[in-house]
Amino acid sequence: MASLVPAPGVTPPRALTIAGSDSGGGAGLQADLRTFACCGVHGMTAVTAVTVQNSVGVSGFTEMPADVVAAQIRAVATDIGVDAAKTGMLASTEIISAVADACDAVGIGGSDATPFVVDPVAASMHGDPLLHSDALDALRGLLFPRATLVTPNLDEVRLLVGVDVTEPSGLRKAARAVHELGPRWVLIKAGHLAGAPDCVDVLYDGSEFVELPGPRVDTAHTHGGGDTLASAITSALAHGMDLVDAVRFGKRFVLRAVRESYPLGAGVGPVSPLWRISPERV
Numbered sequence: 001m002a003s004l005v006p007a008p009g010v011t012p013p014r015a016l017t018i019a020g021s022d023s024g025g026g027a028g029l030q031a032d033l034r035t036f037a038c039c040g041v042h043g044m045t046a047v048t049a050v051t052v053q054n055s056v057g058v059s060g061f062t063e064m065p066a067d068v069v070a071a072q073i074r075a076v077a078t079d080i081g082v083d084a085a086k087t088g089m090l091a092s093t094e095i096i097s098a099v100a101d102a103c104d105a106v107g108i109g110g111s112d113a114t115p116f117v118v119d120p121v122a123a124s125m126h127g128d129p130l131l132h133s134d135a136l137d138a139l140r141g142l143l144f145p146r147a148t149l150v151t152p153n154l155d156e157v158r159l160l161v162g163v164d165v166t167e168p169s170g171l172r173k174a175a176r177a178v179h180e181l182g183p184r185w186v187l188i189k190a191g192h193l194a195g196a197p198d199c200v201d202v203l204y205d206g207s208e209f210v211e212l213p214g215p216r217v218d219t220a221h222t223h224g225g226g227d228t229l230a231s232a233i234t235s236a237l238a239h240g241m242d243l244v245d246a247v248r249f250g251k252r253f254v255l256r257a258v259r260e261s262y263p264l265g266a267g268v269g270p271v272s273p274l275w276r277i278s279p280e281r282v
């Protein structure tokens with residue numbers, strides 16, 4: 001695996017997550033920051049919402065005002081700089097619209113240089129909604145065309161393009177349908193393909209399919225897997241890796257994190273990037 005360890009004293013690459021807080025620390029911006037740190041990246045946040053969440057579920061959330069989300073993006077981009085950015089929970093049409101405008105203004109995504117990973121988070125793994133249903137149009141119309149990569153899971157594929165994937169052979173049809181919405185690349189995640197012996201995600205750029213093979217780990221503790229994957233890819237892009245290599249890195253990274261997941265609370269425990277912190281480096 002690529003080391004992505006910055007030299008001592010050298011400013012590391014800078015990555016921005018535009019995402020919600022998970023009070024339980026397993027997903028959301030907490031998972032993103034943990035992953036950024038374990039990938040040798042300086043992490044920054046534009047907080048979109050605060051969820052009341054633990055291992056059992058999400059019992060509520062409060063959104064940030066959309067102009068404050070946009071101001072956070074502008075504040076870090078114009079001073080610190082952003083080498084790659086990602087989105088997680090965006091909650092509402094107003095926030096998505098403000099994020100699209102702010103990213104446009106500071107050169108994140110679109111035809112600009114800064115890579116932009118859009119993880120179209122619609123619900124927690126417990127099925128609790130994290131996006132108002134009327135915000136799907138804004139995700140599709142305002143954000144997907146700006147994205148370097150979008151990373152829907154199978155529930156999000158169903159919501160976004162109405163394609164129901166029940167076996168691995170359906171992943172390519174899903175990728176084609178999501179790609180029609182305008183992102184440069186699409187990664188369809190196969191974690192929710194219950195019963196499949198492997199977890200083979202599919203990457204597509206409109207002409208070529210790349211399969212990301214991997215075993216399916218027998219564990220109940222996969223909270224934050226999607227966030228960790230998207231953050232590892234964003235980290236690799238911030239380090240300057242090309243898209244396909246960054247996605248291969250992210251897939252290896254999340255597989256290891258799923259293997260090292262741990263129980264926490266009464267419900268679903270988080271995947272863990274902490275294996276990256278090797279004792280010899282302390």
Ligand SMILES: Nc1ncnc2c1ncn2[C@@H]1O[C@H](COP(=O)(O)OP(=O)(O)OP(=O)(O)O)[C@@H](O)[C@H]1O
Nearest residue numbers: 125153189190191192199216217222224225226227
């Ligand atoms: N049991 C598993 N074993 C190995 N890899 C897994 C497993 N579950 C998910 N993955 C991998 O983890 C990544 C996240 O996939 P998944 O489909 O679970 O995303 P998600 O639903 O967005 O995650 P989240 O749990 O954060 O909502 C993908 O690369 C997927 O292949």
Ligand SMILES: Cc1ncc(CO)c(N)n1
Nearest residue numbers: 020021022027028089124
């Ligand atoms: C805040 C937040 N973002 C994303 C997810 C999806 O993993 C979650 N459960 N909570």
